[in-house]
Every structure is written in C-alpha cells, then in structure tokens.
Amino acid sequence: MRKFTNTGKLSLPVSFAAIIIVWETLVYILKTPNYLIPAPSAVVQAMIEAFPVLMRHTSVTLLEVILGFASALVLSAVISLLMVRFSVLYKILWPYMVISQTIPLYILAPLFMIWFGFGILPKVLIVVLVCFFPITVGFVQGLTSTEPELDELLQVMRATPSQILWKVRVPQAMPQFFSGLKIAAAYSVTGAVLSEWVGAQEGLGIFLTRSMKTFKTAALFADIVIIVVLSLILFYAISLIEKRVIRRRNLL
Amino acid sequence: MEPAVNITDLCVSYTLNKKELKVLENVNLRAEAGRFVSIIGPSGCGKSTLFRTIAGLEKKYTGSVIVNGCDIRNSRPHIAYMLQKDLLLPWRNVRQNIVLPLELAGTLKNTDADFIENMISEFGLKGFADAYPDELSGGMRQRVALLRTWLMEGSVMLLDEPFGALDALTRKHMQDWLTGIWEKHRKTVLFITHDIEEAVYLSDEVFVMGPRPGRIVEHINIDIERPRKSDITCTPLFIDYKRRLVSALQV
Numbered sequence: 339m340r341k342f343t344n345t346g347k348l349s350l351p352v353s354f355a356a357i358i359i360v361w362e363t364l365v366y367i368l369k370t371p372n373y374l375i376p377a378p379s380a381v382v383q384a385m386i387e388a389f390p391v392l393m394r395h396t397s398v399t400l401l402e403v404i405l406g407f408a409s410a411l412v413l414s415a416v417i418s419l420l421m422v423r424f425s426v427l428y429k430i431l432w433p434y435m436v437i438s439q440t441i442p443l444y445i446l447a448p449l450f451m452i453w454f455g456f457g458i459l460p461k462v463l464i465v466v467l468v469c470f471f472p473i474t475v476g477f478v479q480g481l482t483s484t485e486p487e488l489d490e491l492l493q494v495m496r497a498t499p500s501q502i503l504w505k506v507r508v509p510q511a512m513p514q515f516f517s518g519l520k521i522a523a524a525y526s527v528t529g530a531v532l533s534e535w536v537g538a539q540e541g542l543g544i545f546l547t548r549s550m551k552t553f554k555t556a557a558l559f560a561d562i563v564i565i566v567v568l569s570l571i572l573f574y575a576i577s578l579i580e581k582r583v584i585r586r587r588n589l590l
Numbered sequence: 591m592e593p594a595v596n597i598t599d600l601c602v603s604y605t606l607n608k609k610e611l612k613v614l615e616n617v618n619l620r621a622e623a624g625r626f627v628s629i630i631g632p633s634g635c636g637k638s639t640l641f642r643t644i645a646g647l648e649k650k651y652t653g654s655v656i657v658n659g660c661d662i663r664n665s666r667p668h669i670a671y672m673l674q675k676d677l678l679l680p681w682r683n684v685r686q687n688i689v690l691p692l693e694l695a696g697t698l699k700n701t702d703a704d705f706i707e708n709m710i711s712e713f714g715l716k717g718f719a720d721a722y723p724d725e726l727s728g729g730m731r732q733r734v735a736l737l738r739t740w741l742m743e744g745s746v747m748l749l750d751e752p753f754g755a756l757d758a759l760t761r762k763h764m765q766d767w768l769t770g771i772w773e774k775h776r777k778t779v780l781f782i783t784h785d786i787e788e789a790v791y792l793s794d795e796v797f798v799m800g801p802r803p804g805r806i807v808e809h810i811n812i813d814i815e816r817p818r819k820s821d822i823t824c825t826p827l828f829i830d831y832k833r834r835l836v837s838a839l840q841v
Contacts, residue, residue, distance in 0.1 A: 485675070485677065487673055487675055488677045490642075490645075491673065493646075494645045494647065494671040495691050495694050495695075496666065496743075497694045498694075501694055505690075505693070505694070506679065509681050510679075584681065
C-alpha cells in the first residue's frame with residue numbers, strides 16, 4: 339500500500355503534464371483548426387479573455403449546485419432514516435425512487451422549465467433529483483447492513499430501536515453514506531449544466547451553448563475545464579469531511 | 591437454593607424446506623448460581639440454539655426455561671451473552687466499546703469512572719483503553735468483548751465459544767486468564783466449547799450433548815480444587831476426566 343501511495347503522488351501531475359504537452363504538440367504539428375480542437379494554450383487564452391463573464395456564469399451554476407446538493411442531502415438523510423425505521427415506507431417509496439432515475443434528465447429538464455419557469459428553481463430541482471438517489475442508496479445500504487449477530491446481541495442488551503439506530507446503525511453507515519455523497523457531488527455540476535442548457539439566462543450551461551453556436555470551441559473547452567474543476571472541488575471537499583468524520587475506519 | 595438457570599424438557603425445532611428439523615430434544619439442565627458450567631458437544635448439536643433460547647432470542651420452543659426464578663416466556667431475561675465473533679464496534683475505542691451495555695441501560699452516568707478503569711486493568715487492557723479494535727490482536731479483542739459482556743446487566747453469563755477463533759497458544763493463555771478472573775468474581779457462567787481440555791480445565795461441571803437432535807447425554811462434576819493452575823492438565827485426575835468426556839462424546 340505504502341509504495342502505491344508514494345508513487346501516486348507524482349504520477350498524476352506527470353501524466354497530466356504529458357497529456358497537455360502531447361496535445362499542444364499534435365495540434366501544432368497537424369495544424370488543426372481552432373474551432374475543431376483548440377490547443378491547450380488557446381483554451382487558457384480564451385479563459386483569460388472571458389474570465390469575468392465565466393465567473394459570473396460560474397457563480398450562478400455554483401449556487402444551483404450548492405442549493406440542490408444541500409437540499410438533496412437533507413431530504414435523503416431524513417427519508418433514508420424513515421425508510422429504515424418504518425419498513426413499510428421503504429416498500430412504498432423505493433420503486434418510485436428507482437423509476438425517477440429511469441426518466442432521462444434531458445426530458446425532465448424542459449418539463450421542469452414548463453412547470454417552474456426559467457428561474458433557478460427548476461435547475462435546483464434537477465440537481466436534487468440527480469443527487470438524491472446515490473445519497474439515499476448509499477445511506478440505506480449502510481444503515482441496513484448490520485451483522486445479524488450484532489442485532490441479536492443488541493437485543494440481549496435490551497437496546498431500544500432508537501438506540502440501535504443512533505448508536506449503531508448511523509455510525510456504521512457513515513462510509514457508505516459518504517460514498518453516496520461523493521458520487522452525488524461528482525454528478526451535481528453536470529446536472530445543473532444540463533438543466534441550464536434547456537433554458538436559462540445565466541450559468542455555465544448557457545455559456546456552453548453560446549460558445550458552441552458561435553464556434554468558439556476554445557471558450558467551450560474553458561467552460562468544460564471550469565465544470566471539471568468545480569466537480570473536483572466538491573468531490574474533494576466531501577472526501578476531506580469524510581476523513582474528519584471517520585478517521586479511524588480507513589486504516590484497514 | 592434457587593438455581594440460576596433451570597431448563598426442563600426444552601424442545602426446539604426449525605422448519606427447513608417444509609420439513610420439521612428437531613434441533614433440541616428434551617434438554618434438561620440445571621446450573622446453580624456461582625458455578626462455571628460448560629456444555630460440550632459435536633458441532634451442529636444445537637449448543638448455540640440452547641444459548642439463543644436462554645437469551646430470549648429463540649421464541650418458538652416447548653418446555654420451560656427459568657432464569658433466576660423467572661420464566662423467560664413472561665419476561666425477557668437479564669442475561670450477558672457473548673459470541674465467538676467479538677462484534678466490537680470499529681468506530682469506538684476500547685473504553686467506549688466496553689461501556690456500551692451501561693450506555694444502553696442508561697446507567698453509565700451513575701457508574702463510577704474508577705470502577706471502569708479498575709475493570710480495564712483487571713482484564714489486562716490497561717494502556718489499550720484508547721485503542722481502536724482494528725489495532726488489537728484477536729486475543730485482546732476477545733478480552734474487550736468479554737469485559738463488555740461482564741458489564742452487561744445480568745447474573746448469568748452465556749459464553750458461546752469465546753475462544754473458538756483464537757490460535758492454540760493464545761487460547762491457552764486466555765483460559766488461564768479467564769480462570770483467574772472467574773475465581774475472583776464467581777459469576778454464574780454457561781460456557782459452550784468443543785474442546786474437551788478447555789471444558790475440564792475451566793468448569794465445575796460439564797454437560798455433554800449428543801448429535802442432532804441435541805440432548806444431554808452426560809453430566810459430569812469436575813471436582814478439581816481451585817485455584818487451578820495450568821499444570822493440572824497433566825495430573826491423573828485431570829486425564830481421567832478427559833477420558834470420561836471422550837467416551838461420553840462417542841455415544
């Protein structure tokens with residue numbers, strides 16, 4: 339394990355630099371037109387030029403993501419706990435949750451727009467929808483994966499159902515809960531961008547469509563870079579919180 | 591005097607693939623308070639089912655199980671129960687794991703902190719109270735689990751092969767240690783094992799169970815004086831008890 343983490347520290351920046359260099363060189367040698375594949379340097383240039391505009395769009399998308407993610411987090415936690423506590427709720431709700439995931443987002447996004455207008459609300463709802471499922475799946479699985487022997491031991495100890503929930507099931511569910519959060523975080527930005535695509539005044543999705551329609555491919559790439567960076571920041575922020583919450587369990 | 595555990599004509603059967611499978615048949619067992627009683631038998635003879643019934647986990651049975659004068663059908667028995675798996679909570683350190691039963695019973699606040707610390711050092715866990723289960727060896731984890739069981743509210747302790755998963759050397763060491771602890775406190779212990787030497791060494795009396803359907807085929811009192819030291823395992827008396835158990839197990 340140790341060897342793996344040591345080399346891991348350098349391998350990522352090195353491979354990343356290599357990709358950028360190869361990309362830049364290939365574009366230069368093959369004289370690829372900028373509107374097809376822009377060189378990394380052109381992407382950087384486009385980002386610098388459009389920086390104030392990009393930041394304005396980013397702030398809108400970020401707001402949607404944070405609102406959506408936070409609402410999904412609260413909603414998932416409450417519903418997961420209720421479903422585990424009252425199994426009849428699980429039986430009723432679970433199929434609908436699965437169904438909600440089978441409806442393509444690019445159909446739901448315009449529908450939400452028709453129902454909730456062009457403002458921020460339909461975008462936030464799409465983010466909620468995207469995040470809700472992975473968080474709930476992870477949390478419910480963690481909450482219900484107690485060893486049967488431990489359950490019996492707790493019974494012999496005369497633990498009440500709420501003691502079992504808060505003292506055993508919830509702490510035990512933390513690793514899976516955080517796995518779900520990380521998946522949700524990775525998807526949330528994409529969800530917001532996709533919903534903006536359908537119709538919005540501002541946001542990274544709008545910037546994306548505009549760049550595409552005007553063949554500003556370098557700006558489009560700059561937009562993608564920001565989407566990736568945002569997703570990564572969210573992902574690693576959650577990993578950081580996870581490490582503080584479950585310090586000891588990652589030792590294994 | 592009222593026996594700590596009194597089991598009469600206990601029968602338990604499971605339904606497996608629509609066929610009735612008898613697990614325990616007419617088990618009769620009495621354990622006086624303050625005795626160390628072992629139950630030995632081939633695997634699958636229903637020893638664990640017997641414990642699960644005493645602990646109130648097995649509801650479908652006939653016959654009667656009386657723990658400290660109370661029929662367990664009427665009220666859930668106060669029992670301390672320990673399994674071969676230590677079932678420690680990995681996110682709690684040793685001290686937090688040990689006090690779990692007190693915490694659940696709501697008596698932790700009234701418990702003297704010195705008492706806990708004394709028990710920790712008595713169980714050989716001094717210096718490990720802040721360690722987490724994944725930092726401990728198998729033997730140490732079983733000590734933690736045993737101390738947690740010790741602190742469970744219950745005058746009868748059911749220990750279901752607590753040393754079953756340990757290597758032979760650690761196991762021997764744990765037997766010596768348990769004998770020492772038990773001789774000091776004299777709690778009522780019911781102890782499941784499939785190790786003949788372990789049964790003779792630890793117990794005041796041994797019940798031998800036959801293969802399925804489980805029933806008691808022999809009851810032997812082990813009259814070896816205490817305190818017991820590990821060298822008694824080579825005395826003629828000890829070997830004689832072993833021989834009697836071996837032949838009882840071959841029935």
